[in-house]
Amino acid sequence: MLESIKTSFFNVQFLTGNKSALYKLIGDFSNNLKEFIVWDKINAEPAIGKNILNSRFEVLLVFEEANAISRKFKKANFERGTLSNVWGIKKGKKPIKTHGATFPVELCEKIIKNFSDENDLICDPFLGSGSTGVACVNTNRNFIGIEKDDKYFELAKNRIKQAQI
Numbered sequence: 001m002l003e004s005i006k007t008s009f010f011n012v013q014f015l016t017g018n019k020s021a022l023y024k025l026i027g028d029f030s031n032n033l034k035e036f037i038v039w040d041k042i043n044a045e046p047a048i049g050k051n052i053l054n055s056r057f058e059v060l061l062v063f064e065e066a067n068a069i070s071r072k073f074k075k076a077n078f079e080r081g082t083l084s085n086v087w088g089i090k091k092g093k094k095p096i097k098t099h100g101a102t103f104p105v106e107l108c109e110k111i112i113k114n115f116s117d118e119n120d121l122i123c124d125p126f127l128g129s130g131s132t133g134v135a136c137v138n139t140n141r142n143f144i145g146i147e148k149d150d151k152y153f154e155l156a157k158n159r160i161k162q163a164q165i
Helices: 019-028 105-115 131-139 150-164
Strands: 007-012 033-045 055-064 086-088 121-124 142-145
Touching (some): 007 105, 105 131, 131 142, 131 150, 142 150
Parallel strands (some): 033 086, 121 142
């Protein structure tokens, strides 16, 4: 039987239309919210309109089932003082040009290497372009991905297969 999910990472970009839903999510699950990690994309995304700040960062909300009040993670593969909660990782080129929200494999690998062990099972319920799957191949983790868009699912499957070669 599979163990239940112990630690979950959710990536969030602050947008005009999602702020109230995001704040509600944080409030509703505040007892399990362990940490905020800032993903500094190094280069700011151009603002979508006048009088709007450029967006240079996204936030990873880290939830853990037990003892979220503590900042100590149940499973962590980093030594004291070696990993901060601000990660400077360039967004990079989109692996799938038609997908608007892709993540660099380096970001996924940083999470996976620091918060799981080899052969652990990683689940990405929003597979998208398959960056998490590629990162799992690269770090020797097992992987389950879920994607509702058939086109992206096929593209991600092919990308992950290429990483296995």
